[in-house]
Amino acid sequence: MKYKTYEIQFRKEAQNAGFSEQNIQKCLKYAKCLIENNLPVIYNTANLSALVGYNKEYVKRATVYTKSYYREFDIRKTNGSLRKITEPLPSLKEIQIWILHNILYKVNVSPFAKAYIPNRGLISNAKFHLGKKTLLTLDISDFFPSINMSSIHQIFSKLGYSPLISNLLAKLCCLEQKLPQGAPTSPYLSNIYFRSADEEISKFCKVNEIRYTRYADDLSFSSDNLDTTRVIELVTASVDKLNLKINQEKTKIMTSNMRQTVTGIVVNQKLQAPLYKRNKIRQELHYIKKFGFENHVNHVGIKQKNYWLHLMGKINFILYLNPEDKEFLDYKKYLLSIETSK
Numbered sequence: 272m273k274y275k276t277y278e279i280q281f282r283k284e285a286q287n288a289g290f291s292e293q294n295i296q297k298c299l300k301y302a303k304c305l306i307e308n309n310l311p312v313i314y315n316t317a318n319l320s321a322l323v324g325y326n327k328e329y330v331k332r333a334t335v336y337t338k339s340y341y342r343e344f345d346i347r348k349t350n351g352s353l354r355k356i357t358e359p360l361p362s363l364k365e366i367q368i369w370i371l372h373n374i375l376y377k378v379n380v381s382p383f384a385k386a387y388i389p390n391r392g393l394i395s396n397a398k399f400h401l402g403k404k405t406l407l408t409l410d411i412s413d414f415f416p417s418i419n420m421s422s423i424h425q426i427f428s429k430l431g432y433s434p435l436i437s438n439l440l441a442k443l444c445c446l447e448q449k450l451p452q453g454a455p456t457s458p459y460l461s462n463i464y465f466r467s468a469d470e471e472i473s474k475f476c477k478v479n480e481i482r483y484t485r486y487a488d489d490l491s492f493s494s495d496n497l498d499t500t501r502v503i504e505l506v507t508a509s510v511d512k513l514n515l516k517i518n519q520e521k522t523k524i525m526t527s528n529m530r531q532t533v534t535g536i537v538v539n540q541k542l543q544a545p546l547y548k549r550n551k552i553r554q555e556l557h558y559i560k561k562f563g564f565e566n567h568v569n570h571v572g573i574k575q576k577n578y579w580l581h582l583m584g585k586i587n588f589i590l591y592l593n594p595e596d597k598e599f600l601d602y603k604k605y606l607l608s609i610e611t612s613k
Contacts, residue, residue: 274306304431309377313436322373323366333363334442341446341453357446358453366443367456374440378430380462381469386487387458394592396486397536403482403493406531406538409506410521414488415450415457417515418464423450426463458487468509475505484533491533499524542592549599552585556602564609579610 278299285295302312313319320327333340340363345353359367380388385396400406411417420441427437444450450457469485476483481494481502492502507517525531527539530546537543558567568578575581583606589599 272306274303277302277306277312301431301433308431310430311373313432315435316439319436319439323369325362325366329362330366330439330443333366334439337442337446341451354452356453357451359451359455363443364455367454370440370444371456371459374427374430375456375459375463378459378463380459381466381473381485383469383473383483384462384465384485386485387462393486393534393536394542396484396491397533397538397542399482399484400491400493400531400533400538401542402527402538402540403497403531404495404527405493405497405499406523406525406533407492407497407499407502408521408523408525408533409490409492409503410518411488411490411510412516412518414515415452415461418450418461419514420445420448422464423460426460461487464513468513468515471509472506475502486534489534493531493538536592544589544592548585549589552582552589552599552602555582556605559609560605579606582606 281299281302282295285298290298298314301314305312311322313322316330317327320330323330340360341357342360343355343357345355347353358364376389385391385393423444424437424441427440428434432440444454444456444460446454450460465485472490473483475481476492479494479498481492481497484491490506492499503517503522510517530537531539532545535545537545543549555567558571562570564579567573583603586599586603586606590596590603593599
């Protein structure tokens with residue numbers, strides 16, 4: 272909706288409701304900034320409740336008793352350790368998804384941010400670093416939990432929302448004063464929050480002919496002449512301004528005579544999964560073909576009820592990186608033939 276159309280409609284309804292001209296002008300001034308940025312106009316809690324499709328009391332309770340609107344569980348990371356996930360219940364998640372699509376996705380983030388953004392992903396993050404002599408990867412410690420509600424409030428405030436609405440939206444997106452690991456709004460909010468650091472880091476990299484991308488809390492740098500010490504110092508200082516810290520234990524420097532990986536993808540010459548993962552799938556398919564699917568499952572003692580899907584997922588990931596990989600296309604075809612014959 273264009274502002275002029277909104278102004279006519281709002282003025283008519285406001286006058287019928289008995290608003291003073293002063294209040295009308297105040298509301299229209301507030302609305303104009305939001306409309307010009309293609310953002311929904313939200314005046315109060317009742318207004319937001321109508322937009323998200325939940326009653327006002329429910330929205331208020333979700334901001335006051337927030338912890339009871341989440342469930343906690345652990346997922347196992349690739350290194351074997353556990354990551355605690357705090358996932359919102361379906362009703363709150365639906366509200367957060369509305370905020371994500373109607374507000375957050377309207378905000379531009381750095382082109383160097385590759386995670387949680389439509390039309391960007393693992394491949395666009397990894398392929399930028401193909402065939403470089405030196406690759407440096409850095410990891411930010413406790414990324415989401417380190418971003419507090421005050422910072423989220425500021426994000427909404429800078430978009431033009433009132434202190435009341437900024438506070439309301441921040442509370443709906445945060446748990447215990449920080450971004451929860453599991454809310455659909457957290458990843459994109461983290462991209463917006465990190466935008467100033469992305470800008471500072473990318474400017475440095477452009478001047479020094481360094482390739483830079485960031486996938487959530489994973490930062491990757493590559494060049495044929497990379498001064499890793501200088502990059503680490505610059506990034507450490509940059510993220511410190513956002514009260515973030517580099518996890519020094521996860522810092523990796525990889526030269527071209529080593530296996531270079533970006534977010535688990537090998538980037539030495541072409542994008543592919545690490546050899547040990549490919550060999551593991553080769554081994555599993557060898558035994559499945561030799562002994563049969565069910566016999567293999569029983570012999571190895573696989574407890575996963577969705578083992579077929581799990582194996583297919585690993586094959587599909589390799590094909591996602593290289594759709595022309597004939598060997599793994601054949602594996603996929605074979606697995607599909609097993610499934611259809613059951």
